[in-house]
Amino acid sequence: MAEKGVILSVDEEQKLLKPIDEYVGKIQKQIDSLRADGSDKVRSLKNHMAIVKENKNLTKEEKAKIIESDKKALEKAKAVESSNKNEVSKLIAQAEEYLSKNYDSQYYSKVSASCESEKAVEKTNYEKVCAELKKEHEAALSKLSDSEEIKDEKYVYKNKLYDAKMTHESKCQEIKDRKHDAYMHKYHLIDLLRTSKYTFAQKMQQRMENYKYTFNLSQFLYKNGLYIVIILIFIALCAITPVVKNTQLLTYTNILNILQQASPRMFLALGVAGLILLTGTDLSVGRMVGMGMVASTIIMHNGINTGGVFGHIFDFSNMAPAGRAVFALVVCIILTTCFAMIAGFFMAKFKMHPFISTMANMLIIFGLVTYATKGVSFGAIDPAIPNIFIPQLGGFPTIILWAVVAIAVVWFIWNKTTFGKNLFAVGGNPEAASVSGISVFKVTMGAFILAGILYGFGSWLECNRMVGSGSAAYGQGWDMDAIAACVVGGVSFTGGIGKISGVVTGVLIFTSLTYSLTILGIDTNLQFIFEGIIILAAVTLDCLKYVQKK
Numbered sequence: 001m002a003e004k005g006v007i008l009s010v011d012e013e014q015k016l017l018k019p020i021d022e023y024v025g026k027i028q029k030q031i032d033s034l035r036a037d038g039s040d041k042v043r044s045l046k047n048h049m050a051i052v053k054e055n056k057n058l059t060k061e062e063k064a065k066i067i068e069s070d071k072k073a074l075e076k077a078k079a080v081e082s083s084n085k086n087e088v089s090k091l092i093a094q095a096e097e098y099l100s101k102n103y104d105s106q107y108y109s110k111v112s113a114s115c116e117s118e119k120a121v122e123k124t125n126y127e128k129v130c131a132e133l134k135k136e137h138e139a140a141l142s143k144l145s146d147s148e149e150i151k152d153e154k155y156v157y158k159n160k161l162y163d164a165k166m167t168h169e170s171k172c173q174e175i176k177d178r179k180h181d182a183y184m185h186k187y188h189l190i191d192l193l194r195t196s197k198y199t200f201a202q203k204m205q206q207r208m209e210n211y212k213y214t215f216n217l218s219q220f221l222y223k224n225g226l227y228i229v230i231i232l233i234f235i236a237l238c239a240i241t242p243v244v245k246n247t248q249l250l251t252y253t254n255i256l257n258i259l260q261q262a263s264p265r266m267f268l269a270l271g272v273a274g275l276i277l278l279t280g281t282d283l284s285v286g287r288m289v290g291m292g293m294v295a296s297t298i299i300m301h302n303g304i305n306t307g308g309v310f311g312h313i314f315d316f317s318n319m320a321p322a323g324r325a326v327f328a329l330v331v332c333i334i335l336t337t338c339f340a341m342i343a344g345f346f347m348a349k350f351k352m353h354p355f356i357s358t359m360a361n362m363l364i365i366f367g368l369v370t371y372a373t374k375g376v377s378f379g380a381i382d383p384a385i386p387n388i389f390i391p392q393l394g395g396f397p398t399i400i401l402w403a404v405v406a407i408a409v410v411w412f413i414w415n416k417t418t419f420g421k422n423l424f425a426v427g428g429n430p431e432a433a434s435v436s437g438i439s440v441f442k443v444t445m446g447a448f449i450l451a452g453i454l455y456g457f458g459s460w461l462e463c464n465r466m467v468g469s470g471s472a473a474y475g476q477g478w479d480m481d482a483i484a485a486c487v488v489g490g491v492s493f494t495g496g497i498g499k500i501s502g503v504v505t506g507v508l509i510f511t512s513l514t515y516s517l518t519i520l521g522i523d524t525n526l527q528f529i530f531e532g533i534i535i536l537a538a539v540t541l542d543c544l545k546y547v548q549k550k
Contacts, residue, residue, distance in 0.1 A: 006117045006396075007121070007354050007550075008111065013107075013111055013178075016029075016107045016546040019106070020103060021189075023081075023098055024095050024099065026194060027091050027094060028095075028192055028492040031092065031193065032090055034087055034088050035081075035084070035088065035259040036184055037077065037080045038080040038083075038084050039081050039088075040076075040537060041077035041080070041081075042077045042078055044366070045070050045073055045074045045077060047073070049070045049071075049338075051072075052066050052067055053250070053395075054065070059103060063127045065277065072285075080492055082360070086221055091381050092408045093520070095189075099186055099189065099272065103186050105197075108182050111179065111182040112182070112183075115175045115176075115178060119172060119173050119175050121362065122168065122172060126164065126165075126168040129164045130161065130164060133157065133160050133161060133164065133229060133542075134157075137153065137454060138152075140153050141153055141357050143152075146271075155517075183209055184206070184209065187202065187206055187407075207423055213294070223356055225393060225440075225541070226488065226538055226541060229537075234512060234516065235521065237249060238250045240520065241519060244520060245519060245521070249516055253392050255517065256395070256396065258508070258512050258515050259397070259400045260397040260399055261465075261467065261511050261515065262403070262508055263461060263465075264456070264459070264462035264465060264483060265478070265485070265511060266403040266407065266452065266458075266462040266503075267406050267461065268285050268289070268458045268482040269481075269489075269507045270406060270503055271285070271340075271451030271454035272451065272483055272486055273410075273491045273498055274410075274423065275447055275484045276486050276491045276492075276493060276494060276498065277423055277424065277495060278443075278448070278495060279494065279495035280347060280354035280447075281354050281355060281357075282340075282354065282479065283355065283359045283481075284339065284340075284361040284362035284365060284483050285345065285359045285479035286476050286477055286479040287361070287362045287365040287366045287472075287473040287475065287479075288324045288339065288360070288475070289458065289459045289462060289474060289475025290334065290365070290366070290470075290474045290475040290476070291365050291472070292332040292336055292380060292455065293359065293462060293463050293471065293474045293475065294369055294373060294471065294472060295328065295331050295335060296329075296331075296332055296381070296459065296460050296463035296464075296468075297378040297379070297380075297463055297468045297469065297470030298315075298378055298470070299322050299324055299327055299328035299333070300318075300321075300325055300382055300463065301316070301317075301378065301380070301382070302317055302381070302382035302383075303315065305378060305379075306378065307373055307374065307378055308376075308378070309372045309373060310372050313450075317450060321384045321385050322387060322388055323498065324382070325388065325389055325464075328463070332456040332457075332459055333452070333456030333457065334456070336453070336454070336455040337449055337453055338356035339364075339452065340448045340449065341445065341449060341452060343358045343448060344357075344447070344449070346447025347448075348441045348444035348445050349441065360477070362532070366472060370473075371471040373472060375473075376474060377469060378468065378470045379468060379469070381467055385464060386464045386465070386467055390402070390461070391466055402461055403456075406454065407500060407504055410450075410454075413450070418503060419443070419446055422438045422443045422448060423443055423446075424496050425496070426438060426443045426444070426496075427497075428438050429493055429496070432531045435481055448499045451498060477532075480531070481510055484506070484534065484535045485503060485510050486502075486506055487506070487535060487539055488506040488509055489501075489502030489506030489507075490502035490507075491501045491503060498532070506511070513527075513530065514531075517530065
């Protein structure tokens, strides 16, 4: 028990901390006195003016008179604040310099060493308790012969071990808490000095400490295990490719190619993600892409189209290339949004499962486009159009910027708008959301409309990227890719859980794997197997999280 010599009691810890608190406290009093007629008064007067403006018991003239008086006082307070600013800064620097030199050496390092020693003692005690319980259990078993009594004894032993483990973990947590509190007390003092206006370095230090404090290896692996495995697979592919194909996988050109391919798919995944938040999905995404590709190719084709729609041949070549592209985009968005709204209406109005409504949509779209076009694959679009809207700037494909804008817009909608907050509320608990005054119908329709707009943009971009070649069959399987990207990215089918960063990660993961496997010459059918395994793993982890919460 040699460790006990360095274990500090609560009183001993307070004794170590006292001179530090006293020194900083004296400086704090000086700062407070300087702020009393300066910063504090400025803040107080601003709050008072805001309250006066909202006070309905006062007349307009009374408000103006009080505010005018406050403004005069505010000017004086700001002058005092300005005159004291350098002195306050000097005192803060003096206190922080003292903390930097003395806090760790005189207090925290000793508390940290004490906690480590106490943890070692606690571990030893826990091992002793477990050994004693085992000895008692074996002694009790040796005296028993009845199978039921033996079973009961094993059950009692198991419970005793569990109780000992819980007690041990509780004590370990107490030690961990004390060490964390000792570390964070320094920032509590700085908080008082700076009135919560930390420097960037101080913020990062606190964030790192909080991360270490809350970090749990098993939980980390549980949440990120799939990503780690995928990264390891990708690293393996990077190592294998030079050997098998005599070419490097991780090159600047390949990275740009992956991002370029991922860009149109990003729009689709962002659209589907909003529906998954509502515990929904969309099986018609691929057919939406096919429909958008056909419409875009017909409009942006240079000259008379080789195929027709319901027997009618179109020719938009009399329009300027930019005008045709914009018109194609509008048509794409209208078509995809209308069909998305149909599926959304049946889900919102009749509580139809989105699997059914979007599957019906998928069949209707494919049948309609195939019948209308006789399954013809339309030719290339005017090459001038991609050069206008997604040009290569010094080898950089600007189609990536379209995806970045889409990510930013959808992130803003999800996180900074009332609709976004309602989306998460309805996805988490539609009954509670309805009771709180949120229109579940409007939110559901809004999610499908947003998805439709994103599908239209995505299919139009894909048409530009591929320079046409639209057909009803184009986009087959893209619905699964979009759904898989969302699931792998952590958008939960249980509803109300998901982040835009996760969706982006999911799209990049699947695009990177597909691209890598294609370079290696892996058959497309085998690629589907990889994708299926990843989806199963992701959904299994998601279900386990839900079961744990329940």
